[in-house]
Amino acid sequence: MKKLYQISLIVLSLFMVACTDNPLETIEGTGWQKERNIISILVEGQIGTAVIERDFDDAKIKIFAKEENIADISKVEIKNIELSHGATTINKAGTTLDFSSGASTIAIMSGAGETLNWEVSLLPFVSDLEGDWYIGEIGLYADMWSWESWGWEKYEKINNYLPELSPELDNILSFTVEGADENGNPFGTYEHKPGNDGLYGSFTDANQGWNFNERFRKIPTGSGTWLRDFERNKVIITDENRRVYELDLEVFVDTKEVSIKAEVLYQSELFNWDEQAWAYEELAHMSKSMWYRLTREYVPQAGNDIRSLTVANQVGDATIDAGNKTVTVVIEDNGTDISAIEITGLDVSFAASSNKTVGQILDFSGDYSTEITVTSEAGEAVVWTINLELDIDVSDVSLAGTWSIDDIGVYADLFTWESWGWEKNELLTNYLPNASTELDNTITFVVIGKDAQDRPYGTYENNAGTDGAYGNFVSDDASWPETDFNSRYRKVPTGTGTWILDGETVTITDGGGTDFVLTLEVKTGSTIALSADVEFLSDQFDWDVQNYSYEETAHMSKRMWYNLSK
Incomplete structure (x- = not known):
C-alpha cells in the first residue's frame, strides 16, 4: 500500500509539470511588482530634500532650488x-x-507594466536660516547632578553671570545662501556684526577675574562661510581663520525663531564644594550646552539692574542686593555733607537708562537713603534704594548688627509693698499667644555714623520672619474684659526707621515719625535686651475678676523686654 501511494505522488507531480511551463513564474517574474514610487530625487541646483507625496495615483514632488x-x-x-x-x-x-x-513630469513604470505620472514642481528655495537674525538670548544648560535624587537641572542666561557679554545682545547674525553641495545642502556666507554699540560681548567678568571665552565662544564673530547639513541637522560655520564650529539647529515654526546650540565639556568631577560662587561652578564645570536663540525682530532688553555704583569718598565696593533692589555704599567719616554726595561711577543693565548719571548728586539726608530709578530698554522701571553708611569703628557699638528675637518677657509687681505680695517674670507670649509670630523676626541696627556728641546712630529694621507677620498683642480669651494690648506692649516698632544710642538709652524713630524709647542692656557679646516701662495700674486691679493672667497683663505689669541674640 505504501509503495502504491509513492507511485501516485510521482505521477501527480509529472502531470503538474506538464501543465505549467514555469511553476515559479509568479514569484520570479515581474507580474507581482506593482510599485511605481520615487524614493528620492536630486536635481541640479536643488537645495534640501525633495518633498515626495502620493495619494494613490495622485503623485507629486516638490523640489526647492535657487x-x-x-x-x-x-x-x-x-x-x-x-x-x-x-x-x-x-x-x-x-x-x-x-x-x-x-x-x-516623470513617468514611472512598474515591473508589471503599469505607469504612474509624477508631477514634479520646482519651487524657489527659502532657507529657514537665510537672512538677518537678532540675538534674543544667550543661555546655558547646567546639569546639577540630576542623576541623584536631590539633583536638579538649570537653564540660565549667561549674561546674568557674565555682564560683559551683554553688548552681544544687540548684534546681528546674517546668513546668505549662495548654492548647494552635491547632497542638496545649502551653503553661503556668514557674518556676525556688532549692533549699535559697535561691540561684541565677552564671556568674562573682570571684577571676578573670570574668562570663559574659550569655553563659550561657539558662535564666531566677524565673517565666514556656513553649510546646512540636513542629514545631521547641523549648521557648520567656518570663520575667517578657518576654524570650524559645528552647531545643532532647532527651528521653532510657531515663533519663527531658531536656536543654534553647542555642547561644552561637562566636568562635574571638578566641582569645588568649598567654592562659594556657584555661578562660577555652573559656568566652569556643570554646564553641558550653550545656545543662541535668534529672532527675526529685535527684542528689547528687559534688564533694569544696577551693576555697580561708586560715590565720592567711597570706601570699598558697594554692596548690591539684586533681589531686594538695594545698594549700600560706605564713605569716609570726614564730615562730608550727606545731602550732596557725588556719583563717580554708575553701571546699569545693558541698554537700560537711569534717572541719575555720573557727576550728579545723591541726597542721603532723609534716613541716610535715597533712590535711583533704572528703566530697561523694554520700558520697565524699577526703583533702587541706595543706603549710605559711614566708615567708622563700630566695635564699641554693642547694638550694631542683626539680632534674632529669643523671647518677649514681662515683669509684674503683685503688691510687693505688702507683706504678702510678690513679683513675677513671665513670657508675655504665655498670656498673649498671638505675639508669638514676632519670634521669627530679625531686628537690624545699621551704624551710619556718630554725631557731635559721639552718639552712634543709623537705620533700623524689624524684619518680619518666614511667616511674613509681626506679633499681635491681642488675647483670644473672650472672657477677658479687655483683649487688645497693642498700645501697651508695642514698644519695639515694626518696619523700618532710624535710631540713636545715648549711653544705655536707644531711641528708635519709626517710618511715621513716632519715637520709641528703650533701655539697652548688654548681657554678653552676643546677647542683649531692649526693655521699656509700661504703665503700672495696680489701682485698677479687680479682685472680683478671678483671672490673674488678665490682671498681670492689663494692670500689674511694670516693664516688658525683648531678649535678642546673634
Whole structure:
C-alpha cells in the first residue's frame, strides 16, 4: 500500500509539470511588482530634500532650488533618482527635466507594466536660516547632578553671570545662501556684526577675574562661510581663520525663531564644594550646552539692574542686593555733607537708562537713603534704594548688627509693698499667644555714623520672619474684659526707621515719625535686651475678676523686654 501511494505522488507531480511551463513564474517574474514610487530625487541646483507625496495615483514632488544657480531652466539635470523595486523610468540620472513652466513630469513604470505620472514642481528655495537674525538670548544648560535624587537641572542666561557679554545682545547674525553641495545642502556666507554699540560681548567678568571665552565662544564673530547639513541637522560655520564650529539647529515654526546650540565639556568631577560662587561652578564645570536663540525682530532688553555704583569718598565696593533692589555704599567719616554726595561711577543693565548719571548728586539726608530709578530698554522701571553708611569703628557699638528675637518677657509687681505680695517674670507670649509670630523676626541696627556728641546712630529694621507677620498683642480669651494690648506692649516698632544710642538709652524713630524709647542692656557679646516701662495700674486691679493672667497683663505689669541674640 505504501509503495502504491509513492507511485501516485510521482505521477501527480509529472502531470503538474506538464501543465505549467514555469511553476515559479509568479514569484520570479515581474507580474507581482506593482510599485511605481520615487524614493528620492536630486536635481541640479536643488537645495534640501525633495518633498515626495502620493495619494494613490495622485503623485507629486516638490523640489526647492535657487533658479539663479541653474544654468538652463529648460534642461535641469537629474543628479540622482531612486525608484521602488522593479520600477523603471526614462528619466534616469544624467537626463534633464524642463521646468520652464515651473513643473515637469516623470513617468514611472512598474515591473508589471503599469505607469504612474509624477508631477514634479520646482519651487524657489527659502532657507529657514537665510537672512538677518537678532540675538534674543544667550543661555546655558547646567546639569546639577540630576542623576541623584536631590539633583536638579538649570537653564540660565549667561549674561546674568557674565555682564560683559551683554553688548552681544544687540548684534546681528546674517546668513546668505549662495548654492548647494552635491547632497542638496545649502551653503553661503556668514557674518556676525556688532549692533549699535559697535561691540561684541565677552564671556568674562573682570571684577571676578573670570574668562570663559574659550569655553563659550561657539558662535564666531566677524565673517565666514556656513553649510546646512540636513542629514545631521547641523549648521557648520567656518570663520575667517578657518576654524570650524559645528552647531545643532532647532527651528521653532510657531515663533519663527531658531536656536543654534553647542555642547561644552561637562566636568562635574571638578566641582569645588568649598567654592562659594556657584555661578562660577555652573559656568566652569556643570554646564553641558550653550545656545543662541535668534529672532527675526529685535527684542528689547528687559534688564533694569544696577551693576555697580561708586560715590565720592567711597570706601570699598558697594554692596548690591539684586533681589531686594538695594545698594549700600560706605564713605569716609570726614564730615562730608550727606545731602550732596557725588556719583563717580554708575553701571546699569545693558541698554537700560537711569534717572541719575555720573557727576550728579545723591541726597542721603532723609534716613541716610535715597533712590535711583533704572528703566530697561523694554520700558520697565524699577526703583533702587541706595543706603549710605559711614566708615567708622563700630566695635564699641554693642547694638550694631542683626539680632534674632529669643523671647518677649514681662515683669509684674503683685503688691510687693505688702507683706504678702510678690513679683513675677513671665513670657508675655504665655498670656498673649498671638505675639508669638514676632519670634521669627530679625531686628537690624545699621551704624551710619556718630554725631557731635559721639552718639552712634543709623537705620533700623524689624524684619518680619518666614511667616511674613509681626506679633499681635491681642488675647483670644473672650472672657477677658479687655483683649487688645497693642498700645501697651508695642514698644519695639515694626518696619523700618532710624535710631540713636545715648549711653544705655536707644531711641528708635519709626517710618511715621513716632519715637520709641528703650533701655539697652548688654548681657554678653552676643546677647542683649531692649526693655521699656509700661504703665503700672495696680489701682485698677479687680479682685472680683478671678483671672490673674488678665490682671498681670492689663494692670500689674511694670516693664516688658525683648531678649535678642546673634
